[in-house]
Every structure is written in structure tokens, then in C-alpha cells.
Amino acid sequence: MADALTLSRPKTVEVGSVQISDVSKTFRVEGRTVHALDDVSLAIASGEFISIVGPSGCGKSTLLRFLAGLDGPDSGRIAVDGEVIDRPSLKRGIVFQDHRLLPWFSVEKNIALSLHSLAGSEAEKRERVQYLIDLVGLSGFEKALPHELSGGMSQRAAIARGLAPRPPLLLLDEPLGALDSLTRSYLQDELLAIWEREKSTVVMVTHDVEEAIYLSDRVVVMEPRPGRIAKIFEVSGKRPRHRDDPDFVTIRREITDLLAHRRD
Numbered sequence: 001m002a003d004a005l006t007l008s009r010p011k012t013v014e015v016g017s018v019q020i021s022d023v024s025k026t027f028r029v030e031g032r033t034v035h036a037l038d039d040v041s042l043a044i045a046s047g048e049f050i051s052i053v054g055p056s057g058c059g060k061s062t063l064l065r066f067l068a069g070l071d072g073p074d075s076g077r078i079a080v081d082g083e084v085i086d087r088p089s090l091k092r093g094i095v096f097q098d099h100r101l102l103p104w105f106s107v108e109k110n111i112a113l114s115l116h117s118l119a120g121s122e123a124e125k126r127e128r129v130q131y132l133i134d135l136v137g138l139s140g141f142e143k144a145l146p147h148e149l150s151g152g153m154s155q156r157a158a159i160a161r162g163l164a165p166r167p168p169l170l171l172l173d174e175p176l177g178a179l180d181s182l183t184r185s186y187l188q189d190e191l192l193a194i195w196e197r198e199k200s201t202v203v204m205v206t207h208d209v210e211e212a213i214y215l216s217d218r219v220v221v222m223e224p225r226p227g228r229i230a231k232i233f234e235v236s237g238k239r240p241r242h243r244d245d246p247d248f249v250t251i252r253r254e255i256t257d258l259l260a261h262r263r264d
């Protein structure tokens with residue numbers, strides 16, 4: 001199939017670069033025109049970790065849905081590795097806050113399903129599923145059903161499922177939003193470890209400024225009505241970052257101030 005993706009993608013191949021050029025989208029809502037995205041442009045390098053923050057309604061999810069190929073802009077262009085996106089693909093893994101594992105299938109089976117249409121032997125796929133289960137810390141829960149898992153565990157299973165086909169581009173829409181703060185900070189470290197190991201490009205929407213700074217190379221701040229990029233912050237410093245580091249505190253204050261001013 002056109003989406004043939006190999007499980008043995010060499011880590012030296014630079015893939016998953018994103019070019020978003022002059023993207024606009026309006027919706028008609030109850031007779032009014034909503035400018036969900038207005039002339040948004042952003043280039044993301046292969047292997048970069050980008051976070052998008054901004055008040056509700058500024059177009060974050062719309063942009064992520066476009067990157068996933070679930071919907072498209074009225075004007076402008078979105079390409080991954082130079083190829084215009086016009087439909088969903090296994091090359092782009094997506095994890096939503098509301099992750100919806102299939103309730104009647106085990107953890108193992110839920111993850112395996114995302115490998116179904118990929119090239120590769122059954123043995124290779126089984127090995128990949130087990131690798132992912134170990135990676136997200138769910139060893140021993142292979143046969144568990146979704147209702148037997150805690151919120152954090154099922155979110156980890158959903159992340160494993162999103163990662164399984166080794167998508168060069170991983171799209172996360174508030175993936176940790178529903179979790180308690182302890183589980184959340186634990187999963188942030190796990191996400192970082194996974195990103196470092198898998199070398200995927202990550203675009204993550206979050207409402208948590210600290211989470212964005214902790215994880216990302218750049219934090220994109222958006223503003224609503226019309227949905228635009230207000231400012232992009234580069235985060236320097238080696239990971240793991242320290243939340244009380246002076247640079248961390250400064251950038252957090254800058255982003256928080258910007259968000260406070262842009263809110264109506």
C-alpha cells in the first residue's frame with residue numbers, strides 16, 4: 001500500500017519535517033464566521049519537539065487535525081517532508097486526551113492493531129508490541145482490558161499505540177491533560193525518554209505552560225479570534241530541565257504574561 005512504512009526505519013534518516021505555509025480556516029458557527037486559523041506559518045525541523053499553547057478556541061486542535069490529515073485548510077499548504085497532506089497516514093501518529101482504546105481488546109491487541117497494515121512479519125510485529133509495552137512501563141499488563149487499567153495506564157497504552165508504527169511525526173493533543181499531577185510529571189519524563197529514543201518529530205498541544213517548557217525545543221504561543229501565532233519561544237538548555245532554573249522561570253513568566261494579555 002502507498003503508506004508502506006517499515007518497522008526498521010534507520011534512525012539516521014531525517015524525516016518528519018513539517019512546513020505550514022499561510023494556512024487559514026473559517027467555520028460557520030450559528031450564522032457567524034469563526035476565523036479558527038488566520039495565515040498561520042511554521043516550519044518544524046525533523047526531530048524537533050514543539051509545543052503549542054494558547055487559550056481555548058485559538059485553533060490548536062484545528063491545526064493538529066490538519067497535520068493529521070483529518071481535515072484541511074481553506075487556503076495555504078501543509079506538507080510533511082515536502083509532501084502535501086491530504087488524508088490520514090500511518091506516518092503521522094496521533095494521541096488525543098480522549099484516547100479511546102477499544103474496550104473489548106487487550107492492551108497488547110490495541111497496540112498490535114495499529115501495526116496491522118504495515119509491512120513486516122508477525123514475529124517482528126509481536127516484538128515491536130512487546131518493546132512498546134516495556135517502553136511505556138506496562139509490562140505484566142499485556143492481557144489486561146482497558147477497564148482494568150488506571151487513567152495513567154490507559155493513557156500510556158494510547159501513547160504506545162500512537163508510537164507503534166514508528167511515525168516520523170507524532171501529534172499529541174493534550175495527551176496528559178486528564179491525569180493527576182504526579183502521573184503527569186512521570187509521563188512527561190517517559191515521553192522525553194521515548195522521544196529521545198525514537199527520534200520522531202513531536203507536535204504537542206498542551207494547556208500547561210510548564211509542561212511545554214520542560215519538554216520542548218520551541219513553544220508556540222497562539223492567540224484566538226482570529227487564531228494566530230502570537231510568538232514563538234526557543235527553549236535552550238539540556239534536558240532534563242529544572243523548573244526552578246532561572247532561565248526556565250524567566251521564559252515561564254514571559255509566556256504566562258503574554259497569555260494573560262491576549263486573553264479577553
Ligand SMILES: Nc1ncnc2c1ncn2[C@@H]1O[C@H](COP(=O)(O)OP(=O)(O)O)[C@@H](O)[C@H]1O
Nearest residue numbers: 027029034036055056057058059060061062063
Ligand atoms: N468542526 C468545527 N465546526 C465549527 N467550528 C469549529 C470546528 N472546529 C473548530 N471550530 C471552531 O474553531 C475555533 C478553534 O477551535 P479549536 O481548534 O478546537 O481550538 P483549541 O483547540 O485551541 O481550543 C473555535 O472557535 C471552535 O469553536
Ligand SMILES: [Mg+2]
Nearest residue numbers: 060061062205
Ligand atoms: Mg483543542
